[in-house]
Amino acid sequence: MKKSINGTGLACPQPVIRVKQAFDEGGFSTMEIQVDNQAAVENVTRFCENSGHAILSVTREGEIRTITIENESYSEGDAPPAEPAFQFAELGKGSTEEPLNIFINAETIGQGDPKLGSKLMEAFIYSLTEIERRPDNILMMNGGVKVAVEGSPCIGNLKELEESGITIYVCGACLDFYGMKEQLAVGKVSNMYEIASILTGKGNTVTVG
């Protein structure tokens, strides 16, 4: 049994209250809640973490974030067996594979001439738009955040990737450090907790930089 909650348009703290109420009532194996702001995602994350419910995924399309949560206390006998608990297809990825993360930790690719490295990064991001198996998440840290700020040759292709449903997480502390928060052109400002959660969560990670 999957439960869906539409938490968009609800003022803080209603989304997390709805999640709490749903768990109090029970009767589902997974819950999907949609919210339209990052504070609601953080609030639901804290609730789940402290009440022992696992968050299976957080995806984002435009302003809409979809959080999928597991209900461990639900037993199969409670209701007719439902569809698999977690379907990537429903998240607009068109894939049932494990998530694929691309971790970009520098402005250029590889050691050597920085001009070449910059060209390689540009070509790599372009190639992501062409290859069949697109990643699910792109995560940027340290010098990697510069790939997503104004003036980067990769902005157009990154925007295309984002529009196709890929979530781009850009380290907020890194943007602050380089004084580039205002120049962020694509992706969402993220934090170490979120990035670490994704990298250590399900799926595979490819590191580039």
Place this chain on the structure above:
Amino acid sequence: MDNKLTQFTKFSGCGAKLGPALLDKALCGLQQPKYENMISDFSTSDDAGVYRINDETALIQTVDFFPPIVDDPYVFGQIAAANSLSDVYAMGARPITALSLVCFPKDKSDIETLRAMMDGGLNKLIEAETALLGGHSIEDEELKFGFSVTGTVHPDKVLYNNRPKKNEALILTKPLGTGLINTALRGGIASERAIEAFTESMRTLNKIAAEVIYDYNVSSCTDVTGFGLAGHACEMIADSEVGLSIDMKKLEFLPDAADYASMGLIPAGTYRNRDFRLKFINNSESLSRLTLDLIFDPQTSGGLFFSVAQEQAEELLGKLISRGVPARMIGTTQDKRGIEILE
């Protein structure tokens, strides 16, 4: 008519404040002529503006208004007044006059609500020996209420918010957690004891605290409001060679506030405060999320937060407590710049 004031509003209390990043961007670079007697204006982020009248007197001016943070209109009026008066106390001044500001949804609310709100405000102004000279009201979608308050102080006794010195103790005069309890209240799950404690704390004037610290060598003083304790601490040291060390174990929180943080009942303002100010905290990487959620919790009508010479701190703290102020010594200034949070 439904008197559940907080259900009407999207934000409440100081959580309705514009985020610090947005405000900085909007005001950045704006200037006015340097008037000879103007001591502090909008370009500094102090609690109130300061203008010299003569060698004996400086004028302190401030304005603050916000949507309901509690359901009872009389109590909301009391809190709105206490909160507005607080900026004057935080400057070391004595409030003398006030003007009220009302945004009123006349189709959704009734005249008794308005009257009760004004009555509550007046109650606190009288306690503060401050004269209500008038006010202004407009019709609006959401109820909002507050005051512009004017005070006076000797120009040499003005307490700025950003001049801490070495070897000082940090004192905070009210417990923290009003943003969390307000969020739980809006979610319909705040406990009776939490609502009672936070209401009492918010409507308590900072008058006695201000009177007590007047006689001591206080170098920096502010009141803890929308930016949270850590946000206001950052403002204190932003341009300073001195840093602050704050001990979590010394902080007092309102009942159940920490539990609400664990449940994710966190106002959006907390995240805005944290994202904007986290870089000032030297050891932010090693801090738990609960710690960060608590220290960045936006406060409404919070306590005075000040630094005072170490050798006077114990005596001053004793005097505050003996006069019924729930003050705590929460840390010290330090030679190293930035802020250290001890967990």
